Amino acid sequence: MTRYADMDQVAGDFYTNNFAKTAKESSLILNLGPQHPSTHGVLRVIVEMDGEYILRAEPVLGYLHRMHEKMAEVKTAAQFIPNMGRVDYGHALAWNWAFLGAVEKLAGIEVPERAEYVRTITCELNRIASHLLWWGAYLLDLGAFTPIMYAFDDREKVLDILQMPTGSRLTYSYYRIGGVALDLSEDCLRSIREFIPWMRSRLPMYKDLVSDNIILRKRIEGVGVIEPELCRRYGATGPVARGSGINYDVRRAEPYSVYPKVDFIVPTSELKDARGRYDVRMIEIEQSLRIIEQCVEQMPEGDILVKGAPKPSWKAPKGEAYFAVEGGRGKIGVYVASDGGKNIYRTKLRAPGYSNLSLFAEVSSGTILADAVAILGSLDLIIPEIDR
């Protein structure tokens, strides 16, 4: 103990020391992360604790910053598509879509109708995979080890389906400027038709075994109450906002693609707590299945790529465009500004996770450590997306 007696004064980096300046004398400064089992990657949260109680929390970002926005400045629009699959590994296709939607809007390219349907089907499948991933990981945060195995089993089926047209399982770069890369084969469509009833049969089991479990309910009910006003202040979207009773879904609010033609509800919850967000996501899985079912029925024959689709060296015309889609975590917005040069001059990515995480500092103060973990999990954070 004596050898490094002076360690306490010098230990800690800038963030910790800066955070500790305003801490109370008797409190404990704890770094959750960047390596911590429940921060799902490299999120770091500095917390000031009084026993088990959290007095103050501050997320520290930037451990997985990969300069996607800068990379967009040195690549042509087509070359940048693979980057979009790597921003959010949970719902990669939504990012594909947001970027290409912006580019297509900029260039005034009309996407063939079949391609729109293919995009909707694959994007919704990806959303199911994303929510299943969250579900399993969230229960792992709450100390239940088994559900993640079941979730991954189901997710595996989705990945198998998505693998057929996209050729990859996690970081898709499947959409192209003016359409998609490959049509859904008969095999693929059959697998999708088989998957829908199978997934529907699983959801009641999850409800019985997990959602209604008394320990789980006690852990998430009334925990992490986020008022709608707080959501609006921080710009929270997606299931986090809908779990607080805000009826906002980009698919309904700013309809794009074929979403106006399909029938689905936007689930909201008045509970405002972790339970509300949990319920919203579970219902969203059902609704995604509904959308896929209708799309598979309605899908017309035709081209999947617009005639004269842009080549990799294609130059975007001069102008600006913004396009938003509903991702698994909320509103994904991409803003592109082009000066007519080889590369798009500036690309701004709006990641929903960033806004959702910003809530955390305010919501978690005054809770106990286990609740903070439950709140953090209920925000469904994907760290690469937050840092971009």
Added chain:
Amino acid sequence: MPAELIRILIGLVAVAVSVGLIGLVMVWVERKVAGHVQRRPGPYEVGPYGLLQPLADALKLVGKQLFMPDNADPILFWLAPVLSFLPVLLLFLPLPLGDGLFTLDVNLGLLLILAFSGLAVLSLLLGGWASNNKYGLLGAARAVAQSVAYEIPLLLSVLAVAFVSGSLDLATVVKEQGTWPWNWNIMTQPLAFLIYIVSALGETNRAPFDLPEAESELTAGFHTEYSGMGFGLFFLAEYANMVVVCSVATVLFLGGWHGPVLPGPVWFVLKVSLLMLLLVFFRWTYPRVRFDQLLNINWKWLMPLAVANLMLTAFFVKLAQYAVVKM
């Protein structure tokens, strides 16, 4: 050398060996059951049905570098895992596996077990404190609060059985019970059995009450900084503790070695295994409770229930004695 001492020495060696063996078997069982609960095969590469997997794991643990963090207290840091393991060995001594099959003939066997199992929390506290890690400290603080709280209902539920049997001698408690399930204490003391099992989960830090090492909150809690055999001893002690609480439950509530047809020790091992399986199933099916909820369960439910149960039992025992005297 007196015969009693030789008996204890032989017993201790046998216990030490069997605890090691039980640890290995339980690791395999736990992983295999977890595997099947999670719809995967579990270990199957090393040896037939993966039976040699725990042996390979143990070898790996033994071979690992013993690492100690810079600011840790060296004496307490290494004392903690040893202290967690050694008292557990003593707990096995008074356990009667069959009629007359025990190491230490002591008529206060129950008291001995309760006293030494109280020592377990000391090692968790030392381990968490000495490793100079904030997660470790939080885990240690949780361990103390939890163990102290759960020891009380555990004690009260055990006392109820002692009242019924009129003895703290484990062998006597078993002899008071009969061959068939309806002759066991669980029939007269079902509430005490429930309270005992729940508090035993809390005592042994098993899921859903594994808060001192809550992985998703405290990374590994009190043993965050331990690697190699330091961790191995904590791990072994956890399984040994599980065996002890299950054995005590068998002795007190499930008729010990009693059972039809098969010889006594076989019945004993069977009952203990069944209870162990139950604990394993709990771990792999339930989420973890929150710390305040954990203490609430204890102070608001288990404690009052245990006290009420004890008072009722005392009343009826006294009534029965009175009736006997009257006649």
